Amino acid sequence: MLDVNKIRNDFPILSQKAYNKPLVYLDNGATTQKPQFVLDKINKFYSSQNSNIHRGAHYLSEQATAEYEKARLTIKQFVNANHLHEIIFTKGTTDSINLVAFSYGEKFVNEGDEILVSEMEHHSNIVPWQLLCERKNATLKVIPINDAGELIMSEFEKLINKNTKLVAVTHVSNTLGTINPIKEIIRVAHKNNVPVLIDGAQGIQHTKVNVQELDCDFYAFSGHKIYAETGIGILYGKEKYLNSMPPYQGGGNMVDIVSFEKTTYNELPHKFEAGTTNFGGAISLSAALQYISNIGIDKISEYELDLLNYATEKLSEIEGLVIYGTANNKSSAISFLLDGIHHYDVGVMLDKTGVAVRTGTHCNQPLMKRLGITGTVRASFSFYNTKEEVDILCNSINRVKQIFS
Ligand code: PMP
DSSP, X not given: OOOHHHHHHTOGGGGOEETTEEOEEOBTTTOOOOOHHHHHHHHHHHXXXXXXXXXXXXXXXXXXXXXXXXXXXXXXXXXXXXXGGGXXXXXXXXXXXXXXXXXXXXHHOOTTOEEEEEXXXXXXXXXXXXXXXXXXXXXXXXXXXXXXXOBOHHHHHHHOOTTEEEEEEESBOTTXXXXXXXXXXXXXXXXXXXXXXXXXXXXXXXXXXXXXXXXXXXXXXXXXXXXSOSSOEEEEEOHHHHHHSOOSSOSSSSEEEEOSSOEEEOOTTGGGOOSSOOHHHHHHHHHHHHHHHHHOHHHHHHHHHHHHHHHHHHHHTSTTEEEEOOOSSBOSEEEEEETTBOHHHHHHHHHTTTEEOEEXXXXXXXXXXXXXXXXXXXXXXXXXOOHHHXXXXXXXXXXXXXXXX
């Protein structure tokens, strides 16, 4: 079993107090805290290796370039990609999805085509496709969910057809916590010759991701949600697609020969890494993945599932509390509402007890419409959270209830 006390000591921020109370950080779906191991790596990089990558012919530049490319290798191994050049550094999940929506869209999507997303998608996995559909006169189609917050697979199979050019679904719902059956989605899509993009923003930090085993065509995630810095993210893409897609942004590094008459482009992965990338962020992401690998992603999943089950049980005991998202297969987020109390008020009052949760629509406005609500309170967990913290959350919720009654 995972030694949570030891792990908590790895995260300096967790020992802080909020309003003189122990900080209970349950907003990990929004962003995660950083272990000392990652902070030290960032410090070391900027203290002794910092220089722009791929450009200078000097000592520091060579070191920085080597670290950056070593980071790409760590990420390739973490997701088990087939090729190193299938790992593209981006700014984050949003940036990765926009890259595919623009570039894949330019090449493969035409008037009358369809893109399939689901009803539980984050705005980041809706709006880029809407922009593409507007540009190309294509149509966005939506896979519905049932009342438990699971995709209705039979509807998905009905929606996919010869006009479908891409399926884009989330691995794990940031609001409902649902783990989608992505392997089955990919199988069905491929049977119809349709590629699949997985939004892994809430998946990669909680469960083992093996892109070759999944056979996904694209997998996007953010560094800041997996214990690394913000402003760095990954797009994994199959070589066959990335090679045939045009560049997303123009600038330095993504070119081969530039002239006013004609410019030719660099090879993968550089073709998609225009300008100075967040190389410091890439190194922090590599460190974060090493940190996780040392603990073991399977151990993390097991611990987080046990914590989720405990939290679900305890929260369900609170009268007047309704949980949104009751899928059979769930990951580390619980959304709820308290009878008669606005979600924002609950969040503000929990905060005063040292408990950090998120309230609102969670960038899921279409999902909120489906649920018939204006927002939820969301507690989202990491492997550094404890059952004692869940108890504090529940006690604080009971106090909020008392005050409002
Ligand atoms: N998709 C999902 C499911 C998310 O939870 C988030 C972040 N809340 C995003 C996409 C966007 O991630 P980022 O803001 O890091 O680009």
